Amino acid sequence: MTTDAPTRRHALRLAGGATAAAGTLATGAASPAEAARLTYGPGRYSRTRLLSVQQRHLANRFSYGITPRLATEIRSAGGHLAWFDRQLATAYDGSADRLCDWWPDLHRSAVELWTRTNAGGRGGWEVMWDYGNRTMMRRMVSPRQVLEVMTEFWENHFHVALTSDNIYTFRADYGEVVRRHALGRFEDLLKAAVLHPAMLMFLGNATSTKAHPNENLGRELLELHTVGIGSYGEDDVKSSARILTGHRVDLYRTWAASYVPSDHWTGPVRVMDFTHDNAAADGREVSDAYLSYLAHHPATAHRIATKLVKAFVSDSVPAGLVDRLATVYLRNDTEIVPVLKALVRTPEFKSAVDKKVRDGDEDVLATYRLLGVGVKRPRTEVSAANQVYWQTAMLGLAPLTWPRPDGQPVDNASWSSPTRALASMSFHWDVINGWWPGDAVTFPRPRSWMPRARPMQFRTLVDHMSRRLLHRPSTAALLKACCEAAELRPTTRIGRGSALFTTAWPRVVATILDSPAFYQR
Secondary structure, eight states: OTTTOEEEEHHHHEEEEEOSSSSSTTTHHHHHHHHHHHHHHHOOOTTSSOOHHHHHHHHEEEHSOOOHHHHHHHHHTHHHHHHHHHHHHHHOOOOOHHOOOOGGGGOOOOOHHHHHTTTOOOOOHHHHHHHHHHHHHHHHSOHHHHHHHHHHHHHTTTOOOOTTTGGGGHHHHHHHHHHHHHSSSSHHHHHHHSSSSSHHHHHHGGGOOSSSHHHHHHHHIIIIISSOOTTTOHHHHHHHHHHHTTEOOOTTOOEEEEEEEGGOOOSSEETTTEEOOOOOSSTTTHHHHHHHHHHHHHHHHHHHHHHHHHHOOOSSHHHHHHHHHHHHHHHHTTHHHHHHHHHHTTTTHOOOTTSOOOOHHHHHHHHHHHHEEEEEOSSSTBGGTHHHHHHHTTTTOOOTSSSTTTTTSSSSSGOOHHHHHHHHHHHHHHHHHSSSSSSSSEEEGGGGGGGSSSOOHHHHHHHHHHHHSSSOOOHHHHHHHHHHHHHTTTOOOOOOOOGGGGHHHHHHHHHHHHHHHBBBB
């Protein structure tokens, strides 16, 4: 950074819309007295097309940032609902799993990973760092944005923290299992997730036996994954744990996941209205019947509907909307797609424009996508693809590392603190200037943002940038903030050879990304 470059503190102050400091002004700047008399009527550059408000609304909720390519896809599909239905209808073929497949350790078996770590090789936390990076990269570049969003939703619902002890042995495979079922039937997803070795390890069922049943998974299956608190009692938890005994993992030896009949608790069980004689030593039949019962329970339908509304509509959950979505869920044999189709067509969804705040993951991904930052195959640990995990951690939480089994918060209050805002501003400033990451990555040249060769007024360029980055026309407040950041008049003529692109351009882009509209989705 050159000695005459603005400090980060100064840049953040300008990005927040503070008045530019008096003193020597850049060419085209107004004097303080003149600035007070200026009007900030926003420009209009209609050649940079906007999605409609409802199109932008749905795309922001079910993607990680509206790129020009995504906007074109929505228009070509015939609108946002047609695009959404097309995304849901695309058969799962594993292509998304192969995106950014740059981390070979994520394909190693549990015993391979464990043996290598014990021999002093690469640590388990490094493998999970790879998983976090690959997860972020898939979300960033995948054309199947709805699948990525729903995979995140379900990995959060069936949360298995990357930082859990030795979870690295099975966590990558667990993520693939969730992805395969993310747009299928909840019943299938429930069985695949709950009985996966990663979940069995995370919640203690891997070592649960009939002599010493571990109640963690049995309890969280009820409390978090299905019916929710208030639907069951402590006797139900005990029976739930007994039903799940026998599903084991041979920890620290072969790492084989298996069913061990001699460890299964036998005898009559009752969980709410589910009853079974549970007489056979092999309890897999009762486990399967029990999970089917929970998947189809009305309380589960309401819990899933409530979580979908909180994630994609608003923090305030209308009871009537939950009831309608729960009915769709039950009528369609726990199929997820019909519920999503119904959700985005409700009046409650349509009226919830800008009522959700981007969390740290979404902030990082949207910044990369909107700025057109190109990430290449990583060459070193400091390559961009190996840094998105840490960049997200700087905003408050590394991907998939929430320590509790209830999944990271998705409410606005959790992501609206001053600390988060300052961290986001600092992150934006690093990326806009191309400071971090700085390896195996490409950034667009400042002059490339000019939409045409002929000069235009600064107010018009600001409107073009607002349309490109926010999919919204510029406002007087945004124009004024950009003028103060660049120390330019609204009417200053800007061409591709303008000094703006060699001096104040990062401050203009930061002003737009740090505006309230960027944080709304």
